[in-house]
Amino acid sequence: MVKTMPFEEPVVQLKAKIEELKEYTVSAEVDLTAEIKNLEKRLHKLEQEIYENMEPWDRVQVARHPSRPTTRDYIQLLFTDFIELHGDRLYGDDAAIIGGIALFDGKPITIIGHQRGIDTKENIKRNFGMPHPEGYRKALRLMKQAEKFNRPIICFIDTKGAYPGKAAEERGQSEAIARNLVEMAGLKVPVISVVIGEGGSGGALALGVANHIHMLENSTYSVISPEGAASILWKDASLAKQAAEAMKITAPDLKKMNIIDGVIREVYGGAHRDSEAQATYMKDVLINSLRELSKLSAEELIEARYNKFKHMGEYNE
Amino acid sequence: MIRDIFRKNQKKKYATIPTEKAKNDVPEGIMVKCPECRKNVFTKDLMKNLKVCPTCDHHMKMTAHERVEIFLDENTFESMDDHLETVNPLNFPSYTEKIKSDAKKTGLNEAVLTGVGQLDGQKVVVAIMDSHFRMGSMGSVVGEKITRAIEKATQLQVPFIIFTASGGARMQEGVLSLMQMAKTSVALRRHSDHGLLYISILTHPTTGGVSASFASVGDINIAEPKALIGFAGRRVIEQTVREKLPEDFQTAEFLMDHGQLDAVIHRKDMREKVATLVQMHMNKEVSTW
Numbered sequence A: 001m002v003k004t005m006p007f008e009e010p011v012v013q014l015k016a017k018i019e020e021l022k023e024y025t026v027s028a029e030v031d032l033t034a035e036i037k038n039l040e041k042r043l044h045k046l047e048q049e050i051y052e053n054m055e056p057w058d059r060v061q062v063a064r065h066p067s068r069p070t071t072r073d074y075i076q077l078l079f080t081d082f083i084e085l086h087g088d089r090l091y092g093d094d095a096a097i098i099g100g101i102a103l104f105d106g107k108p109i110t111i112i113g114h115q116r117g118i119d120t121k122e123n124i125k126r127n128f129g130m131p132h133p134e135g136y137r138k139a140l141r142l143m144k145q146a147e148k149f150n151r152p153i154i155c156f157i158d159t160k161g162a163y164p165g166k167a168a169e170e171r172g173q174s175e176a177i178a179r180n181l182v183e184m185a186g187l188k189v190p191v192i193s194v195v196i197g198e199g200g201s202g203g204a205l206a207l208g209v210a211n212h213i214h215m216l217e218n219s220t221y222s223v224i225s226p227e228g229a230a231s232i233l234w235k236d237a238s239l240a241k242q243a244a245e246a247m248k249i250t251a252p253d254l255k256k257m258n259i260i261d262g263v264i265r266e267v268y269g270g271a272h273r274d275s276e277a278q279a280t281y282m283k284d285v286l287i288n289s290l291r292e293l294s295k296l297s298a299e300e301l302i303e304a305r306y307n308k309f310k311h312m313g314e315y316n317e
Numbered sequence B: 001m002i003r004d005i006f007r008k009n010q011k012k013k014y015a016t017i018p019t020e021k022a023k024n025d026v027p028e029g030i031m032v033k034c035p036e037c038r039k040n041v042f043t044k045d046l047m048k049n050l051k052v053c054p055t056c057d058h059h060m061k062m063t064a065h066e067r068v069e070i071f072l073d074e075n076t077f078e079s080m081d082d083h084l085e086t087v088n089p090l091n092f093p094s095y096t097e098k099i100k101s102d103a104k105k106t107g108l109n110e111a112v113l114t115g116v117g118q119l120d121g122q123k124v125v126v127a128i129m130d131s132h133f134r135m136g137s138m139g140s141v142v143g144e145k146i147t148r149a150i151e152k153a154t155q156l157q158v159p160f161i162i163f164t165a166s167g168g169a170r171m172q173e174g175v176l177s178l179m180q181m182a183k184t185s186v187a188l189r190r191h192s193d194h195g196l197l198y199i200s201i202l203t204h205p206t207t208g209g210v211s212a213s214f215a216s217v218g219d220i221n222i223a224e225p226k227a228l229i230g231f232a233g234r235r236v237i238e239q240t241v242r243e244k245l246p247e248d249f250q251t252a253e254f255l256m257d258h259g260q261l262d263a264v265i266h267r268k269d270m271r272e273k274v275a276t277l278v279q280m281h282m283n284k285e286v287s288t289w
Helices: A006-028 A033-051 A056-063 A071-078 A120-125 A133-148 A166-170 A173-185 A201-205 A226-233 A237-246 A251-256 A275-293 A298-310 B002-011 B043-048 B064-071 B095-106 B140-156 B171-193 B234-241 B252-257 B267-280
Strands: A080-084 A097-104 A107-114 A153-159 A191-200 A212-216 A220-222 A262-264 B031-033 B040-042 B078-080 B112-119 B122-129 B160-166 B198-207 B220-223
Touching (some): A006 A056, A056 A220, A133 A173, A153 A201, A173 A201, A191 A275, A220 A251, A262 A275, B031 B043, B040 B043, B064 B112, B064 B267, B112 B267, B122 B140
Parallel strands (some): A191 A220, B160 B198, B198 B220
Antiparallel strands (some): A080 A097, B112 B122
16 A cells, blocks of 8 residues: 555545445445546546645655655666675765766766665665765766766756765765756756755765756755754744745755756656656656767757756845 | 504505596596585586585685676677787796796686676776786786786776785896786776776685786775785784784685775675676766656
8 A cells, every 4th residue: 555645635535435336236236336436537537637736835745755766767668687786885885875877878877866665664764865975976986887878967856965974074065065066067067966855954965066967857856854954944844734834845946947857747746656657757858868868969968968057046236 | 352453454565546437436527615605516506606615605616708608698698808928028937938838728718817797797908817827917918918907997997806815016126027017007097087987896706816807906805805905915924013914804704804805705606796796886967757
């Protein structure tokens, strides 16, 4: 049973009702086909109504859904021959970021992404997808390797943020993120980032200085979590819902603000309902991006990335 | 009496020394004892299992020629620089004799075998160190052979793959050995600047000057399970820091946890995985979609 979210409760109830009637038809030998058909029509309409008018806070719930597909799921569904490469060659191997080489459409590509766990045990190993500096340094090492061998890079962003811990500070969390931003700006190969879940602040951006940035429809990308913003601005974390609306953190909002290049549509109710279909939607988008970017020279790619980020920000002069 | 039964052995006033013939009851070469779990394995079975103990999965040492056999495409390997001869630059006592005896034992001119071959149809240059030859230690000839192999790979514009197995720099050649670390590195830098792939496969044991030079700087660093890899020896470190080191210290798995390795790969998967990696690095330009 997939965990359901409050905003989709009417859909869930109606679905249960339909199931009940179907069972009843079999057990009591009463013909209820007409009623069932009617209800199914209503369900379809209700689904449209609910899923096409999702509030920011609803999207936050979907983005955080425990069975939402992770980087590893997309790697399995989109690529072949994935070989995971470990370690930053400096201090450790951070399981909160995974990376490696695989074939996409038969052609080599480097993949890097945040990785959270699917259960408590794995979440502890992967630190809930919150990287330490060694995670970012591993990512950078793999990007540099991709650059040397002329492989495009695809980054999957899915983190609440870089880990705020003592050890992380000692090893230079800030420097690790900052270094990635600067180095990504100069990469001579196409870089595509896709926000697949939560894009939490600098910890997300460290995999996000890309030529194309895409977001899944129900993912978020923000300078801070809604809870964090609410507690800083209004000293009350329970106002997260309002903060989610105020901060413009959803994919459609960010597209309107020209922060991202595209919104990847999701299957009804969220990617977790059908990860295979979701991967197909994503594949088309990635291929289009690669087609466009592989035409550009190294200088053009760097120039395009420069211009992209140079124009972010609003002010009067 | 019952007591006599126990006394029986005490009466024996002499020791038995088995004859040479009896000692070789299990003719040499038929069975091998796993150094890890101490179980006996038939040599024939062991070779079929790529010298991995069927009981405990311990990866035993391999000779350079055995590696060629299990790693490269059949009959594609052509060795290089077998004519180079080790000299005794510091006139170290009995050094030349030891080299001669190891050469006879292993059929190699030095502790590394280099050459050109094919891996799943792709041309590569390989260097395979052999720990049966002076513990795989690196002197002038080892350094020169590896350097020439790297240069060959650069000239042919193909990947360079090394299997390391070494106790480190060779003491008997003094500072000349130390400089082989730098010599191999300058050659690797050139190879890398041509955008070519270098895969370092660290096998048991890879330590000292070899781990502190070419073994650690692959575009991709791979190790065999449980391989001992480190800079200084365990005893030296324990005496220096005066504390007991963890059981898994300096194993391949320990190194991977500490960010030094890309992957630990079982011997039975090594050929296929490395071949895939090589395949993925044949592009000279970004592919078009």
